[in-house]
Amino acid sequence: MSTTQKSGITPGSVLLYGSLFVLALFFLMPAYMAIVTALKDPANISLPTAWELPEKFNWQSFPHAFELLKSNIASSLILTVCATALSTVLGSLNGYVFSKWKFKGSELVFTLFLFGMFIPYQVILIPLFQTLRAMNLYGGLPGLILAHVVYGLPITSLIFRNFYSQIPTALVESARLDGAGFFSIYTKIVFPLSIPGFVVTSLWQVTQIWNEFLWGICLTRHEDNPITVGLAQLAGGQAVSWNLPMAGSIMAALPVLMIYIFLGRYFIRGLLAGSVKE
């Protein structure tokens, strides 16, 4: 409470900091375990001593895991960059229409878009699989990119629509009176104002696409598997010692974790945009 005095140790503040400390330990526990295990020599990993620090750091797990996951990381990079770029640009145009060029029934169309955000993707998986096969896109990255672009449209359109509704309509109206048309208003007024919108949306999409697993495993062949599928296979093998899956997990987590730590403000805006109404 802002009204409580800053000085002095009260039972309340002990309780507050105590609870926060315990909770922080609980939240950091998996990260600690992953790092400690990844830095151990495979021969020294045993269940009873899992929590203890390694006697000497073994950095070899990282190059080794990278070697195993190299092609998955490359796939995920291509996938994430292409799908994010396409879905963000389309989302921006859609958001522009939904907020500044409303037509009869545009709210209904928008609602029908939003619904696509909430469906369990299992319900479209079989036709998606069939369609990609018929289009000769099954198994490779282009098909996966298409899926991510299409099913990313609802959330990107939503974020941009909410973002553009903050741009005063008067600004658009006066540009129209000056003779600017649909596209020149977009390129000259709306687009330059929407850089933060692009940051929020593309960070959100990067996180989602990088972390996605279901389509990765159902729609790509082995050589084009994204990082999540590669990691699941690495960790699922019984013979593998635990330092490799842990090193792999850290590598798979690192790009999004960096985004989150350094650009957390934008990340949280995307998070809130997906759930709280405008």
Added chain:
Amino acid sequence: MREASRDRLKAFLTLLPSIILIAVFVYGFIGNTIWISMTDWGGSGALAFDPQKNFIGLDNYVDLFNGFLSAGFRQDLVNAVYYSLMLLAGAIGLGMFIAILLDQKPKGEDVLRTIFLYPMSLSFIVSGTIWRWLLAPQGGVNVLPTYFGFDALDFQWTSSTKAILEFNWQNILQILIYIAAFILILVGLFLLKGDPQKAVKRWLGPGVVVGAFAWLGGSLLPQALFMEEMHGFNLATLGIIIATVWQYAGYTMALYLAGFNGISQDLRDAAMLDGASSTNYYRYVAIPMLKPITISAVIILSHISLKMFDIIFAMTGPDNAQTGHPALNMYMTTFRANDFARGAAIAIVLFLVAGTFIVPYVISQYKQRRKG
């Protein structure tokens, strides 16, 4: 004027490709899955480019709910219900608690917020892999107590075969009616203060009648199965629930924290001047004000728990019977057993359950937008 209408046309044409994509990939595909679920597409020729499909009506659904060999699916469905309830309770409870703690503006708030929210940025596969190691039977969490001088735990986190709260699937109709009666009575009691007449007439009365009917006439109800089949809350799912709560508590925390920050300081000071304690401020002022946020959190979290696939896959593999989920069952049935029609039926069941949350939510947002 002509210029303006040409611009309108341009606007519509810009949107059109997306409309077509959504129409086909969302609505067309859902329709297609409904159709597939009513066929017998499966077996050896299933992967042919033009597989033979015969219309068999609702047979796949009937089989899922009372077929002899579908006990696994039914347990998965029961698991999914428990996953959802526990995730909702856990993530909302813990998230709200942390948000209230951080709302006291402790020192290091920024760092703490980052710590509580970072799991949210991880892929389920990453967190599932790490939690699998943490919940290994002879290590991880189970040996933690030894560092404090206690005995190690020996709980089989993801492979325990124990179940609690078991019920007989034969009585599923009766149980569902009981649940309906319970909800009616609960809502009735909740509304009793505000509008007693309506509460009794609309909710309490029907609730009691329906409950009494299920109690007295239970034996008259048709049994869903010809033999006894027990389902319950599998304790093996606890580990997965803990991992999911760990991942999503920060999310609800962020939602509530944003909400708390949005409440004006004046209102807060006024509540304090009226002698409200901190507890009462949250209980009677802040949390009721954030009801829309709670609703959003419930919708998003139940949506997540209904498509929970990745984390179970990473923690136990796709075919661990104890921790199954319809989303995994759908994957195994469709892509491992090539039984596309049955997989489609499972997907539609998931979709219908999700729809009961999502459709009212999306419609209410639509109405709000039209008003606002």
